[in-house]
Every structure is written in C-alpha cells, then in structure tokens.
Amino acid sequence: MKLHPQTALIHAERKAPQLINTIQPPIYRASTIIFNNTAALFDRHWTDAYDYSYGTHGTPTTFTLGDNIAQIEGGNYCLLAPSGLSAINLVNACFLAHGDEVWVADNIYGPNMEHLRNLESRYGITVKVYNAIDVESFQPSEKAKLLWLEAAGSVTLEFPDLINLVKKAKANHILTALDNTWGAGLAFNAFDFSDQHLSVDLTVHALTKYPSGGGDILMGSVVTQDKNLHHKLFRMHAIQGIAISGDDAAQVQRSLSSMQIRYERQAETALKLLTWLKTQDIFAQVLHPADPDNISHTFWKETCQTEQSAGLVSVIFKPEYDMTAIRQFCDALTLFKLGFSWGGPVSLVMLYNLKDMRQLEHSHLQQGILVRFCIGLENADDLIADLQQALKFIEK
Template sequence: MPKTSLQKQTLFSQPIRQAPQYIPTVQAPVYRASTIIFKNTDALTQRHWTDDYDYSYGTHGTPTTYTLADQIALLEGADHCLLAPSGLSAINLVNSALLDSGDEVWIPDNIYDPNHAHLNALNKKYGIILKVYTPTDVDSIEFGDKAKLIWIEAAGSVTLEFPDVIGIIKKAQAHQVLTALDNTWGAGLAFCAFDLDDQHLAVDISVHALTKYPSGGGDILMGSICTKNRTLHQQLLHMHALQGISVSGDDVAQINRSLPSMSLRYQQHQNNTQMILTYLVACTEFAQVLHPSLSNHAGHAYWQHICKDGQGAGLVSVIFKTEYDLKKIQQFCNALKLFRLGFSWGGPTSLVMYYNLKEMRQCSTAHLADGWLVRFCIGLESPEDLIEDIQQALAQL
C-alpha cells in the first residue's frame, strides 16, 4: 500500500543517519530553543528551577545563554549571573525583586534617568520611598528604618562624577542595606566591583548594560545582573522566571563572539578619549570639561583610588559657556560629521548628545558650571579625525 503524504513527512522527520552533534569549534554552538526535550520522566521530575543549569524551557536558559552568563560572572568577579533583554530590564528586575511597599531606596543625583523614572513609577503605584543623595558625599545619605537598597553609579553617565564607592558600601553594610552598582561604565575592567580593597569589600549586585562595551557593535541590546551571594541570586532568579525574562540565542552568540576583544577595545576607547580630552581642555568655548581623570573633577580622588590602572572608559562631557544658547548647541551638534547624534556608547561609532542639567538634578550642583552640557561618546575612529570634526563644528558657531 503506498505511503500517504503525511506518512512520508513523518518518515523524513526521523532520518536513519544523523550527523554528530558536538564538535570542537572556536565559537560555541548557538542554541535556539523554546521547548527543550527531556530524555525521560526522571529528567523531568528531578530538575529544579534553582539548579545552576536548569534546562527545562528556553526562558530559563540554554548552553548558549549560560556560556555568556558564566563569562560575564568571571569578568565581573562574581559567582552568579542572570541575563536580561537590556540594561534597563536588568535594573528593573533588581528593583522589582527586592523592593516592597514602604521600602526606602536611595539613588545618586546623577542616576541613569530611566532607572529614576522606574523608581518614580514604583513610588506612585506601590509606595516605594525614594531618596536622593549626592554621589560624592556619603554624609548626604541618612538611612531610615525602612532602607532596603541603594544604587551606585560609577561614574555617572552624563556628568561623570565618581562616587565614594567604598564609603557608600561601608555605610550601607552598617545599616544592612543592599548595594546595587550600575557598572556599565567600568564594564568589569576599570575595577572589580566584588573585590574593591584589601579587605575584599564588595557590592551586593552589579548590573551591566552588555549593550555597551561587551557587545561593541552598537547593534545588540542586553543586560546582566551579577552577585556572589547565592540566596540573593535565587531571589533575583525567581523574579526573572516569574517575569518570563529571556534573551535571544543569536544575540547572546554575538556578544560571546565580541568578548575576547573587549579589553582591547575598551583600552582603545580610553586612549582616544585621553587624546581628545587634552584638546577639549584647551578650548575656550567650554566653561568646564568633565572626566574622572581630571584633578579638579568631582570624585577624582575616589576614581584614582578605585581605578588603580587609570582606566577612564570612553565618555567625556563639556559644559558650554552661557553665551551659547540652545540654538547654538543644536547647531554645533548638527555640524558634526563623524560624531553622530544618538544615545548609548561603547560601539565603534562616536556619538554626541546634549542635556539641560537644570532639568536633571535635585541636589546642589555647585561643582558644575552653568550652561548646556554636551556628552561625547568616543568611538574607535582616528582621534585626530575626531578632534578635527569638533574643531570644524565649533568654527561654525
């Protein structure tokens, strides 16, 4: 009796021969999975969501995603790592997992604005108590009885103040307050968030926008949450599972591919920035140049103590003198040719963005000059060419 079309399809879905599934390669295989097949019922019933490698469903993890998580944990000096679809998603996961109604959370005045917006939303909806501190002044932090979490940003991503990381952690530990560091700027390379001094002082959580330096291409969105404390990791992992947070295997493979060159790229970003910084300091159009390596910069001593090798990443900001109004600032940004107008950093292309500081800060900004701020994200182009680009744009003012 001839086989039906359906029988033929079933036959072809079970080939007699099967190519070997595992071979040694430079890059690990890419797994794309929603459903994961269990070998038998024992494998199904004996698994648990707290297993180091829980192969039960695609959202929990695959060899591809766990490989990247392990690499990021190693980079950061942590024991555990979770992946999220973006840096902001990673930040929101920490807030959602740790904060309950009535809890007090502290943020620096230079915090990443979307994190501030998320915490404001939690404040309005669930009664989270939101407090703001001056990042370079530990005395501006006065923990209440409900204090649960404090965010640290080193350095601030716009004005680049470098906080007293060690002082903040010590004060938080004395009050049993969890510390969460946005470590995107340092990227696990400028300093180790889990081994900060001779006493191995550490943050509780390090959040990292892998979108930036780990990706390096300006084309992948992803974030990570690293910890050393297993109990804390499982608390975050539980919320990670409840929210169905997952990342694309293809995106993960791209970052896995970029990681081996990350330290080289980071160093080149820094080298380019230092050359451009020297030029910017000499420009008469600016009232102030902002970078942690400058001796008059807010938090310079803290940066010098933590970043012992002088790491400075690829961000530098300038504040134009007050005679340059918004129209002039926009004219300057539009005149740039190599610097492209856009958010983010850490990719090969240099970026520029302008900010009104008066709309961004709540605490005293006496250390900052008046005027419009322009942030340069230095890419991998020739620094001489980038300097020429700034020169020609300034000349048009």
C-alpha cells in the same frame, strides 16, 4: 513504522555528530527543551546550576555567556535580560516592596530614576536622592532596603565615593546595587574594589555597550557572588518571563574576546580628547574622572587602581551659548553621530540641559548646556578635527 514525509521531516534524525571543537561555542535556539525521560523531567530543580527545562530558564548558549560575564565582573552568578534597563527593573522588582526606601544618586541613569518614581507613585516605595560624591547626603532610615550606585555617574561622570557609601550601606544592612556599565568589569572589580576587600551585593551591566561592541544588540545582566541573592533574582526572572535569544547571546559572546582591547582604545582616545577640549575657551568645564582637576578624581583613583577609564567625556559650554547654538554645533559634526548609548565603533554625541535632570544643587558643576561625547574606534586626530570644524558653526 513508515512515516508520512511531513512527519519524517519533523522527526529527522541528526546523523551528523553534534559535538565538535570550535573557537565559538555552538548556538542553541530553544523555547521547548526535550527531556530524555520522565526521570530527567522530575529529578531536576530550578535552582540547579544549569536547569535545562525551558528556553526562558537558559540554554548552553545563554548559560555560557552568563558564566563569562560573571567571570569578567568578578562574580559567581549571572542572569541575562533583554536590555540594561530590563536588568535594572528586575532588581527593583525583586528587592523593593510597599513601604521600602530606596536611595538613588542624583546622577544615576535617567530611566532607572523614572522607573523608581513610577514605583513610588503606584506602589508606595519611597525614593530618596543623594549626592554620589558626598557620603553625608546618604542618610538612610530603618526602612531603607536598596542603595543604587553608578560609577561613573550618567552624563556628568562623577565617580562616587564608592568605598564610604558601601561601608555605610553595609553598616545599615542595606543591599547595594552597582550599575557597572561604565567600568564594564574592566576598570575595577566591583566585588573586591579596595584594600579592605569591599564588595557590592550585585552589579547591573548594559551588555548593549562594551560587551556587544557593535551598537546592534540590546542586552543586560545582573551579577552577584551570593547564591541566595541569585536564587531570589532567578525566581523573579522566571516569574516575569525574562529571556534573551540564543542568536543575540552568541553575538555578544563573539565580541567578548576583543572587549578589553576596544575598551582601552576608546579610553585612550577619550583622554586625548580631554586634553584638547580643556584648551578650548568655549567650554566652561570638561568632565572626566581621570582628570586631576575633577572633583571626584580621588575617588576614581582609589577604586580604579589600574587607572582604567571608559571612552566617555562631557563638556559644559559657557552660559552665553544657548541650546540653539549647541544644536548648531551638534548638527555640524560629521564623524560624531547624534545618538544614545556608547561602546560601539562609531563615536556618538548627545546634548543635555542639566536643569531638567538634577534634583540637588551641585556647586561643582558650571552653568550651561552639557554635551557628552561617546568615543568609538576612529582615529583621535580625526575626531578632534571634526570637533574643531563644528565649533566654527556656533553663534552666540
């Protein structure tokens, strides 16, 4: 049958062989996926390991990235989402219902707390707040269904008492979800992180950070070892229409091979900055879990036994320096750019007023404005020189 040129263009045969060996896997861009026959259509199930049925369920490109993220984190199953927050919301939507109690660390990622407060006001979920370094502050009731963990915590970087928190949650049959963005699957194995082979139930990871590495891709993941948990998450994933593009997946996949090198380099630079920052009289406190003076140092050391740490360090300025003075400092920085996130090649800075962020009293934190430094791939001495010159612009 002779076809019209327009029809022939749409149905053109792919004469070139489709399978070659390359360093990077091929990119599949798909919404519609063509079934070879009706048997292929009907003899499949959404719980199949690789269910190629529609683009939202996965393609070879997205499944390959998911498999690699699961391997990095020590899990068996991975779902991908358009952002880290989207992955967090997937977990909350999947495992929380009216009347349930969820426990959240006071130093948890702010948007997660905001999302849970929204669920609390609209759908009758009870949000309880605990101190990540004080396991006694976690007092679950029989309604508790989910415990959120973050290692280390956002902004103030306390490393939680992960071992005892997970033990307590398991004793009370509470699901444990770890925001593992800081550790990135490299600092410790969330599914086997102690001599007692303790494991969280699932991890959430903002692939936007270290896996992407370029500061230009938004993506998140949810990883678990348990097939039943994975199927529950996968069903909610499908119901909510969560999907990522093949191009974004390929970009993250391309960056994975250098992730550990970048992570170690940024962590090494952060430790150099930590040493220098502690010599500066202008700071009331320098915050980093690898610092022996840090209140959560012991928890970090017993969990991160390879002594890995991310490229983040925070400082609290002495109380006599107000927000105006801190803004002068941040505006004077040249190599550090003002922006959220971390894990990219460019160092970032962000300032916070802890009084607006914390609900519990934390005696281990000094009073003052906090500034967080997210280390990029610049030379450590250059970054220190940038901080040094910016400090000269501060007025009391």
